[in-house]
Amino acid sequence: MTLSDSADAPVNEVVLEAVGLTKHFPVRKRLRDLLTRTTAAVHAVDDVSFVLRRGQVTALVGESGSGKSTVARLLAQLHPRTAGDLLLHGRSTRVRGGRAFRAYVRRVQLILQDPFASLNPVHTIRYHLTRSLRIHGNAGRSAEDLDKALADLLTRVSLTPPERYLDAFPHELSGGQRQRVAIARALGADPEVLLADEPVSMLDVSIRLGVLNLLRDLKERLDLAILYITHDIASARYFADDTIVMYAGRMVEGGDSETVTKNPAHPYTRLLIESAPDPDRITGAGDAADVGGAADADRGHGEPPSLISPPSGCRFHPRCPHAMPRCTVELPPRHDIGDRPGHWAACWLYDPATVTAEGPGSAAPDADPSVPPPPALIRQDGTASVGDAR
Structure with a gap:
């Protein structure tokens, strides 16, 4: 796909x-369990x-x-x-x-429970999605290809217009929007x-x-x-x-x-x-x-x-x-x-x-x-x- x-x-x-x-x-052994052979x-x-x-x-x-x-x-x-x-x-x-x-x-991609904890608060949404696309080889060969892929990911998760969200930080989004970004990041791996x-x-x-x-x-x-x-x-x-x-x-x-x-x-x-x-x-x-x-x-x-x-x-x-x-x-x-x-x-x-x-x-x-x-x-x-x- x-x-x-x-x-x-x-x-x-x-x-x-x-x-x-x-x-x-x-389970880490306690002092009284050190002499036993069972763990x-x-x-x-x-x-x-x-x-x-x-x-x-x-x-x-x-x-x-x-x-x-x-x-x-x-x-x-x-x-x-x-x-x-x-x-x-x-x-x-x-x-x-x-x-x-x-x-x-x-x-096989994992979406975690807490979207705020799974996104790095010091990086923008553009950084998170770009990293996913590049790691998995879906960023294209040019800046135009990357911009198109980023816009496509955000459109897929109903965060439109994409320009509104790309340069935002996770704390600037609502919980639902952050979870949609986490889903988009997972989709970046295809x-x-x-x-x-x-x-x-x-x-x-x-x-x-x-x-x-x-x-x-x-x-x-x-x-x-x-x-x-x-x-x-x-x-x-x-x-x-x-x-x-x-x-x-x-x-x-x-x-x-x-x-x-x-x-x-x-x-x-x-x-x-x-x-x-x-x-x-x-x-x-x-x-x-x-x-x-x-x-x-x-x-x-x-x-x-x-x-x-x-x-x-x-x-x-x-x-x-x-x-x-x-x-x-x-x-x-x-x-x-x-x-x-x-x-x-x-x-x-x-x-x-x-x-x-x-x-x-x-x-x-x-x-x-x-x-x-x-x-x-x-x-x-x-x-x-x-x-x-x-």
């Missing part, structure tokens, strides 16, 4: 694939596998500390992986710097993959939708593969084609975004969705019996586990209202839910043996009449409720 609109690119081609990605950060480590990411396809957005959703940003940095090869593999167009890749790293980041690490969480609610619409437009025009990292599962339904839910470093559910958010299977996914703003809860509409009563009061209490010594079995079992003895000792594999193709959950509730022993349908959380359905994430007029489900 070039900075002009892409064409003739294979639809839904797998561009980047994570296979069993694992990252453990060693403690933070299990930030364990056995994460998914694909990024051209022209599609994959959302990675979870609360703070679930390992989402670590996954993005592993895909950007800013952290060496402990285990697993990373396939770019089907070929295993591992780079540690130099020309190989530059060739890799020309195809990438195939954008790793967007919570790109709208630092922005005002009123301008989040504009940035998401910009990324969607770029995806469609340039056939980009986008990884959208967020803790806001409502915006994932609005923006992403597929959604993957992470908890304590592990993937717990995945599928197309509408199915995952409308018919969540894993108890943790239900907890995330119920944390989204709900007008009925805000106004107090409905009594306790309508929203689950006392049974709902025990759902999801507690804190995320320590990743230095994570729980055995399912990592969500200390907080899960449906936990069984099996959940505390055995790690659940992926189980197909069966409602839509590709919808899966890593939960023993959907193990065929559990369903057979307890009766058809009894394993699913939806079968419990005391558990309320997830709140609507799309308003009646069709617009998205892009809230902040923290």
Whole structure:
């Protein structure tokens, strides 16, 4: 692809694939641990596998500390992986710097969460974009070519007229404008993959939708593969084609975004969705019996586990209202839910043996009449409720 609109690119081609990605950060030993041979480590990411396809957005959703940003940095090869593999167009890749790293980041670009921190405050927007174009060989051969490329980048991210922004400093722009500059800088490499690490969480609610619409437009025009990292599962339904839910470093559910958010299977996914703003809860509409009563009061209490010594079995079992003895000792594999193709959950509730022993349908959380359905994430007029489900 070039900075002009892409064409003739294979639809839904797998561009980047994570296979069993694992990252453990060693913990510095204390004085009393010096005589031990074991080294403690933070299990930030364990056995994460998914694909990024051209022209599609994959959302990675979870609360703070679930390992989402670590996954993005592993895909950007800013952290060496402990285990697993990373396939770019089907070929295993591992780079540690130099020309190989530059060739890799020309195809895989990372957009960070805070645009003010990611831009050097002592340099102008012209400097940031020019540096990106020149490093990746897209600045042209003359000053006229460079000026045209700069204007094209700013036009692509809807910062017009370009002359108004080129000689401005980051502190002279609003948060949304700075994030658009960060996106333009990433586009200066002419990438195939954008790793967007919570790109709208630092922005005002009123301008989040504009940035998401910009990324969607770029995806469609340039056939980009986008990884959208967020803790806001409502915006994932609005923006992403597929959604993957992470908890304590592990993937717990995945599928197309509408199915995952409308018919969540894993108890943790239900907890995330119920944390989204709900007008009925805000106004107090409905009594306790309508929203689950006392049974709902025990759902999801507690804190995320320590990743230095994570729980055995399912990592969500200390907080899960449906936990069984099996959940505390055995790690659940992926189980197909069966409602839509590709919808899966890593939960023993959907193990065929559990369903057979307890009766058809009894394993699913939806079968419990005391558990309320997830709140609507799309308003009646069709617009998205892009809230902040923290």
